[in-house]
Amino acid sequence: MTHALPSAADRRLLRERAGLTRAQAAARLGVSAQTLRAWERGRSRPHGRGLEAYAGLLTELTREGTGAGAVDVPRPVTAAPPAEIPHPVAATPPADIPRPVAAPPTTPASAHATTTAQAALAPLTALAPPADEPLPLPGPPETAFATLYARAAPGLLRQAYLLTSRPRVALAAVLSGFRQAWEQWPEVARDPDPEGWVRAVVHESALSPWRGFGGRGRRAAPADAGQAALAGALLRLPPPHRRVVLLYEGVGLDLPETAAEVEASTPAAAHRLLHARESLTAALPELADHPEQLAVRLRAFLAEGEVPGRPAPLSPETALADVRLSGRARTGAALTVAGLLAASTLYAVATTDSTPPPPPATEVDGTLTPAPGPPHPATTRDRPPAEGPGTGPGRLVPLGG
Template identity: 45%
Template structure:
């Protein structure tokens, strides 16, 4: 007979709230307790009750999260006060700052400014940053007070590296939801950032650089030409969890525009007008795609009929891929190598075209030469006859001709009678 945990358990909704307040995913909590993520999902939805040793460990963990949440007010302010005072005293003399620290602070400031703040569809204001499965942002306490001044000293490469460092991991996970292929997701994000580095003046002046790169990555990920690649024909290893496999299968069976709308609205958290603008559709068309995608997912997975639960499951599915992006210098180097290759190819093609044009001008005729008409067959001409033996009359004629003067016959003179 199993015993219920001695530590009291909060209600199912409170369990999930405590986990999210402690910045833990279901996979992380399941690893700490020693169960599967599907078991944690069942505990939080109320479908099952924690029991045994794992239930006791789960109850203790939730109690610790509740205690940590209750003591973050006064204690947290007291603990952060010395650090703030020390930082403010150091920032009073900007001449003593190290240049590398200022550049790092400026990069963090620019990256935080580039992160899209999603509108709160339930209220009317703005919600907090996007989940860690979709956007990676530094904590506000890590941003020094002189970050806006340091951001002005950034070079284009440092600004690009800052944008890539804070947006690339989330974009790789989003591309994985769109394609279901890890290599294609990484390649899509790298190609999008390479295109952004090629057009960096345009991207840097864009009101939403992260949205610019996200749109480029989505376009590359959903391109239909990938199906002709040999590596695309090989099957991709599915997620280990059965629920994640079912959700990914439903997503991949949606049409690409519907899949993109669902990921942008229920995954990333964009508003309906922003989703319609990024998918190049009207607001009514985007709403229709979203409703159709939600109905399809709910028909296959009834537990995901709630948009909040669908949002959480999308974040968990994106986190199970264990995807990693390349380093920013490698992406910039790849973009520069690609640009050098196409520049040299264009120069070589131009030189070949100039050479062919010069050769044509040197060898072409300078006057008009009418073409020789083709030969025609003449009808009615008898075939040539070979010479044969002479007859008697022909011999007499030949002898007579030979006997005459070489200059011709004798001259005839008239005679008078």
């Protein structure tokens, strides 16, 4: 008997509406918070007893939420095994973004704030549809990696540039994301949204404070005045707000999935988006009368915008060779470091005097007496003077009269 679960976004909404943190829900299910996060993001699916426990918890939360008049989420029912993997994130149209996200009844202030945020987001939903559903990755790992890289690398380079305004940092972040994807390829290949897996790594790598070092931190503005103004306005936002705007308006994720990718609650992501829109409207006054232009301009840049300096991504073949070489180099470096540590340890053991120190002397009746121990070899100074002719001082002999 197999249980059909609601969509990943609805599972997250049910938990948030009930006022449960991810850690609390994971404790009730007997799993780790990381496992529950993967279930809520559609990265993996529960099985066996975990599936039964998760379906039971969602059913309980659905009944509680229905009594409170909250989101109408499909209730998990007993059904035949699902034929396909849950749809990836990008398949949800933006029109579903302003879902009512009510906080638990015990926190009316938070519920009021969330309702206000959702009401403000409702008239500003993006009009353009999100990207098409990611296609499966065919063939052996090398072919699948090349397919994913050719399909996603150009767009990810533009996304990383909008997050940083640094072309070289953006290119390094894209290569780092695909390098980590190759190192964890079985997990990426099984993911229902491989491009989303790489995108999360690229965004985190681009926003890392260490990426600006090494001479790669110079900012550059696009040649087009409109794109330069948009990139400058985005750069003045805090990094978390910048990322939420890019995912929601540019990539086309809905609000719950945007919150899941940035590791924030749905109300928190909604408030970040509202504050970011206010700041962008102040910097770009034309958005006041046409707020939908923000999504239009972002998606136009992600589709065909030109990154300053034209730092084109590597070809799929070159990128695959690069990630393989990086993996071998890291393995070789790790083996070298381990060998040096082993050699230094052996040298220290070989050159260290293993003779234990003599025990301390003890005082007996005011006289220091050496502690018992192994006899020391006699030295010339310790030997008694030899007796015999020709040794020692001469004797005084009385003279005869």
